[in-house]
Amino acid sequence: MIIALIEHDRGKLNESSLEMLTLGRGLGLPLHAVLIGEAARPLADRAAAFGAATVHVVQHERLAEYAPEAWAQCVVELIESLKPEAVLASGTDRGNEVMAHVAAQTRLPMAANCIEIKLGNPCVVTRARWGGSLLEEARLNGSTHLLTVAPLAVEAVESPARSPTINTVTPTLDDKVFRVRVSGRVEAGAGKISLAEARVVVGGGRGVGSAEGFKPLEELAELMGGAVGCSRAVTSLGWRPHAEQVGQTGTRIAPDLYIACGVSGATQHLIGARGSKHILAINTDADAPIVAAADYAIIGDLHEVIPALCAEVKKAMA
Numbered sequence: 001m002i003i004a005l006i007e008h009d010r011g012k013l014n015e016s017s018l019e020m021l022t023l024g025r026g027l028g029l030p031l032h033a034v035l036i037g038e039a040a041r042p043l044a045d046r047a048a049a050f051g052a053a054t055v056h057v058v059q060h061e062r063l064a065e066y067a068p069e070a071w072a073q074c075v076v077e078l079i080e081s082l083k084p085e086a087v088l089a090s091g092t093d094r095g096n097e098v099m100a101h102v103a104a105q106t107r108l109p110m111a112a113n114c115i116e117i118k119l120g121n122p123c124v125v126t127r128a129r130w131g132g133s134l135l136e137e138a139r140l141n142g143s144t145h146l147l148t149v150a151p152l153a154v155e156a157v158e159s160p161a162r163s164p165t166i167n168t169v170t171p172t173l174d175d176k177v178f179r180v181r182v183s184g185r186v187e188a189g190a191g192k193i194s195l196a197e198a199r200v201v202v203g204g205g206r207g208v209g210s211a212e213g214f215k216p217l218e219e220l221a222e223l224m225g226g227a228v229g230c231s232r233a234v235t236s237l238g239w240r241p242h243a244e245q246v247g248q249t250g251t252r253i254a255p256d257l258y259i260a261c262g263v264s265g266a267t268q269h270l271i272g273a274r275g276s277k278h279i280l281a282i283n284t285d286a287d288a289p290i291v292a293a294a295d296y297a298i299i300g301d302l303h304e305v306i307p308a309l310c311a312e313v314k315k316a317m318a
């Protein structure tokens with residue numbers, strides 16, 4: 001049996017969990033989903049639609065908010081009672097964080113951000129390393145394998161719908177597992193589209209030139225119903241917040257269109273942008289790596305090109 005930890009925030013599903021379930025149900029063992037907190041109970045049907053035959057809903061009065069050690073404790077208790085061959089989670093910040101705590105508590109082997117999994121003993125996993133430039137094959141030996149699945153490693157595909165068996169579980173949680181917990185929230189501006197979910201991302205790099213230089217990019221993003229992203233050079237310069245950084249050490253985006261303006265296209269940036277269906281590069285340098293990675297390119301000064309694009313979009317919308 002495989003258990004799959006579904007990631008959610010106060011009941012809002014993280015879609016990469018559906019990719020993880022899609023991969024998990026192809027591994028040839030019964031798939032059980034785990035939903036932590038009462039708010040997640042309505043997600044049971046969604047988990048079933050992506051292959052989970054059984055859903056364990058872990059309920060406890062202190063699980064309304066995410067708390068990594070408490071979530072890990074819930075998974076550890078399920079491992080002890082169900083003795084699964086593997087535990088899967090998404091290779092997101094939260095998925096990797098919870099599974100690292102599970103590994104530390106149980107001393108079971110863990111591999112993060114797998115793109116392929118062959119269960120068995122040893123369990124053989126493939127992972128992209130060195131910024132995606134090589135593939136590593138790793139072997140894990142253990143009674144249970146702890147594995148996270150890299151976002152976008154597979155496409156989420158529904159399986160024939162069925163009603164899941166629901167098992168409600170109450171874990172034993174003491175104060176110690178709430179040392180790290182959410183103590184407050186700063187919500188993104190009202191109506192702002194999240195970078196990870198945006199269908200259009202207008203990204204700016206060092207070539208934008210200044211914090212003020214982002215105004216036309218903001219306008220284009222707003223006109224197209226998208227979000228603004230940026231490179232690490234830009235966050236390092238303090239022009240934009242880290243929450244907008246695209247890349248290996250930022251957010252992985254998967255829009256229909258990524259408009260990369262004044263971004264050179266370093267490997268670490270492209271890792272975060274490769275889920276984009278189409279890339280339009282705007283750059284003065286025809287030899288910039290982003291131009292090679294793009295589907296379309298405009299070789300020119302972004303300070304001229306973006307206002308012209310905004311004017312065309314407005315005309316088309318009029």
Ligand SMILES: Cc1cc2nc3c(=O)[nH]c(=O)nc-3n(C[C@H](O)[C@H](O)[C@H](O)COP(=O)(O)OP(=O)(O)OC[C@H]3O[C@@H](n4cnc5c(N)ncnc54)[C@H](O)[C@@H]3O)c2cc1C
Nearest residue numbers: 205206207231232233247248249262264268269283284302
């Ligand atoms: C461990 C590690 C992790 C990293 N993680 C990330 C990450 O998550 N995300 C990330 O982005 N980077 C990351 N980096 C940094 C990365 O290597 C690059 O340094 C960075 O992406 C470069 O940012 P840039 O493209 O904005 O700047 P530059 O490389 O300086 O490129 C600027 C581009 O703008 C163009 N340009 C200049 N003026 C104009 C103009 N007027 N009009 C149009 N084009 C113009 C230039 O031709 C050039 O191509 C990481 C690096 C390391 C070592």
